[in-house]
Amino acid sequence: MTDSEMTDSENDDNSENDDNCENDTSVPPHERRRPWWHWRRLTGSRPRLAVTTGVIGVVAGALLGGAGVAWQAEAGPFADDRACWGTFSQDDAAALFDGKFGGNADVKSSEVPITSDRIGAEGSSGQCLLTSDGSRITVQAHQLDTRFGGSGDQWADGFLSARLTPLGGGLLGMASDTRAWLAVPDGCIGRPRDADVTGGPTVIDLKTGWTVYDDEVDIKARDQLARAVVKLVNHYMAGKGCTGTIADPTGRMPQPPRFLDEKKDAMCGVKGLPLSHADARSTLGRTLVTRGAGPVRTCDRRVLFDHPELRLMTVEDPRLAVLYARLSENGTQKPVKAGAHDGYGFVRDDMGLFQAQCQTGPVTFLIRADSGRHPADIRTLLPRYVAAEADRIGCGPLHITLPAAG
Structure with missing residues (x-):
């Protein structure tokens, strides 16, 4: 395969690159500290064709210290002028900080190597920390956790927010000016084992320490992070013996999301979703909706102090929807009713979820x-949101019935 953009077929489980990665092993996903506001228990899913199993893991970690704290002997200022498992030169790393601040950044690096467990039952895991003048960028390689309360729910908080833009071109990934992520194509080697078709994808992500959610997205900084995460995945695949590379995605990415002025009958821009009386009168916070076709469409409403009061999200890609399957079937004593083969879901006071079994997964x-x-707002919105979004993505008509309140 020549150096060219990875196609959709290369993201499939039956990719030709499987032969290149027969010897791959995998490692536990890195576990993070639970953020202030998080999805509590979000997990996997099955399509009309598949059933989800949980893949779990724990990284034996090291505490993030100050700039230049070594997690291995050669960490500190760059060993051999390369950082993050040999991916970034000093100029590459400096450019990530320059994208936000300008000038020539003096960057230090420390890292936990990407390793795999000896059994090979879990995905690769590692972490890298870049620091410059009190600012930091954290890079993580891990397999998304599909169990209840696993790292997948925490990860979704920030990396599936409306602030991110899809990378496009069939890639399973997104970027903003504060974070970016990209899944390793399944064939080489985004899943730890051939049999593990229902586990979460292996992703490499990076996040900065200067998130200001209320600002508009800086395109220059976003593109820097998008190119960086692609470079990380390409370097990871090369280390596994894979022959293909992913091209720079920035030329095809849509414009960043814009804050939305909602109409009374179109919350999040979805016709038929009514605003509550409190919403109609409120002037607090703003609404941000993902722009561009991609794996996820997220609407974050009334975002204050980096925290959305309400999130409406449609996860279209089956490789990410796998994070929610267990919860959709077992998350509550108040299940949502639908057609016999339409899917599963539930509603509770703070959350409504439905996992549909669409033709595509x-x-x-x-x-x-x-x-x-x-x-009452959750109960009012969920049936209308499911019906409208199912029609939008070609999974409709889809009608759900909620259990009695109380």
Whole structure:
């Protein structure tokens, strides 16, 4: 394969690159500290064709210290002038900080090597920390966790937010000016084992320490992070003996999302979703919606202090919808009813979720509030949101019935 953009077929489980990665082993996903606001228990899914199993893991970690704290002997200022497992030169790393601040950044690096467990049952895992003048960028390689309360729910908080833009071109990844992520194509080697078709994808992501959610996205900084995450995945695949490379995605990425002025009958721009009376009167916060076709469409409403009061999210890519399957079937005592083969879901005071079994695989429809203070809003919105979004993505008609309140 020549150096060219990875096609959709290369992201499939039956990729020709499987032969290049027969010897791959895998490692536990890195576990993070639970953030202030998080998806509580989000997990995998099955399409009309598949059933989800959980893949779990724990990284034996090291505490993130100050700039230049060594996690291995050669960490500190770059060993052999390369950082993050040999991916970045000093100029590459400096450019990531320059994209935000300008000038020539003096960057230090420390890292936990990407390793695999000896059994080979879990995905590769490692972490890299870049620091410059009190600012930091954290890079992580891990397999998304599909169990209840695993790292997948925490990861979705930031990396599936409306602030990110899809990378496009069939890639399973997104980027903003504060974070970026990209899944390793399944064939080489995004899943730890050939039999593990229902586990979460292996991703490499990076996040900065200067997130200001209320600002508009800086395109220059976003493109820097998008190119960086592609470079990380290419370097990872090369180390596994893979022959293909992923091209620079920035030329095809859509414009960043813009804050939305909502109409009374079109919350998040979805016709038929009514604003509540409190929403109609409120001037607090703003609404941000993902722009461009991609794996996820997220609407974050009334975002204050980096925290959305309400999130409406449609996870269209089956490789990400796998994060929600267990919860959709077992998340509550109040299951949502639908057709016999349409899917599973539930509703509760702070959350409504439905996992649809569409022709292309599982799709997740999710409404999540930061509290249970407005259960009537969740109940009003969920059936209409599922019906409207199912029609938009070609999975409709899809009608769900909620259990009695109380």
